[in-house]
Amino acid sequence: MATLVLDNGAYTAKIGYSLEKVSVIPNCQFRSKNSRLKTFTANQLDEIKDPSGLFYILPFQKGYLVNWDVQRKVWDHLFGKEMFKVDFADTSIIITEPYFNFTSIQESMNEILFEEYQFQSALRINGGSLSAHHCFHSKPSELCCLVVDSGFSFTHIAPYCRSKKLNHGIRRINVGGKLLTNHLKEIISYRQLHVMDETHVINQVKEDVCYVSQQFYKDMEIAQLRGEDNDLMRDYVLPDFSAIKKGFCKPREEMVFSGKYKTGEQILRLVNERFAVPETLFHPSDIGIQEMGIPEAIVDSVQSLPEEMQPHLYQNIVLTGGNMLFPGFRERLEAELRSLVPAHLPVSVLLPPNPVCHAWEGGKLLAHSPDFDEMVVTREEYEENGHCVCEDKFDI
Known part of the structure; x- marks a missing residue:
């Protein structure tokens, strides 16, 4: 069975089959000033001759999927003939969602994936969990990692121990x-x-x-x-x-x-x-947002966890998301953390070669892992048990 990996971000969707390369496509619709009546979807952006005054119609608001009509149109486009020609009867999907997603959004997603598109099986998972899987896969000796995911809507700091996320250590900054x-x-x-x-x-x-x-x-x-x-x-x-x-x-x-x-x-x-x-990522208060910057939020997250974990987390901080592409981000974060963290603890901040697609790459690895079949919910299980089987299986 083919596995389609979809890192469904608020700005771009990173999508591709687990045996192929990733495509990064705008996860929204557009209208241009000159052709107000015509709506362009996802990568049709390239067809707009004059993108000045471009009007974005986004499925996400404040990081949560709220406009299902737009999201369906984007997915129809991605899954359809022009793009991936998905054979739903023979395809499993791994799809990402934000931390602490609302139950109503999760249930709508289950219904659309299983009832409308009729995928054979599905796994709903946080993007940070896929990045952590990538980290533990490439360095099996590591016990813990801290994923810093700074995307379109907000920035999350999420600690993981042996691939399991530690919910009480997750911090969110409303800067993206x-x-x-x-x-x-x-x-x-x-x-x-x-x-x-x-x-x-x-x-x-x-x-x-x-x-x-x-x-x-x-x-x-x-x-x-x-x-x-x-x-x-x-x-x-x-x-x-x-x-x-x-x-x-x-x-x-x-x-x-x-x-x-x-x-x-x-x-x-x-x-x-x-x-x-x-600089707003480091000091949100500069523009009147009364929150911690990324370095303080990392320290706050790590200090909320058991002492024996803390050295392992500080020396394995992984940066993902589009904001990590700013030149100098990794060096500045490492320098600021060095001044905040006790001197006897080593600090190491890792920037993957492609931080935007790092979670997708983790999904690709997960699709080929021996445990994958036990993690997904099949369409039969969903039809028999409804949403509760998804709640039980997906560690969200």
Whole structure:
């Protein structure tokens, strides 16, 4: 039987059969300013000729799946002829869901997977549990790991011991990629150019130019310098969707420090925004969110667990999710933890080669593990026992 692994994120769906490669596809629908009546689904985004003023219709709100109509349309597209041509009668599915998901959402998911799509068997599991499985599979001698998963809606810190998650140690911070993009939109709109409707473009700006500062106050001093002395300044060329399809950073040697560009390109000049926006992950209070940053939340999580586990957790911290792609994130987190953790305990922070698909890779490994058949719920079991069999089997 084929196994389809679907890491169903709030921003992108990571999907693929367990014997094939992963595809990363937008988990939403779009409408463009020019064709308001037509709705584009998932990877049909590439068909939109002018994505300015792109309007996102998301199935997730605050990290939870609430718009089933949109999610069904995305899944129909993914499972259908254009994409994966799923033969439901001969396919098992591993699908992710957030920590502490609502029972009503879990039951709706069971019904859709078994009754509408009629998968042969299914496993609902947290993305962090798949990342932990990946970790224990690659390093069987490890007893514990701490998964830091920072995605679109929020950031979770989840401790695992021998593949079992320790619920009372899980911490959630309400800061994710969506909040960072919105914050950057507000800063640019206030300082330079009204971009509040340009989520798609500004998200690309964030991914292209933002980084995590190693010395925040020192970088702030450099950011105040004028002209060529300011080596943090970057000029970003915005797309016009005719000649320039995708925005890009101007090379340093082509930047004009006094006067204007003669090319007619629309330019955003970015200085302290580059590091002040990702800084929110470390200090949410900077923008009025009264919560711990990631380093404090990690320490708080580990200290809530038995003392003998703590050294093992600190030396096996695994970073997953799109926000881990900011340059400098791993180094900064390791440095901050080093100053917070007792000196005799080693601290090791691991950044996988592809943190976005790390959970999916864990699902792929799980699909081939000897215990997999005992973890899933088959359609027969579901038809016989209903939702209670899923509650018993899935460790959510």
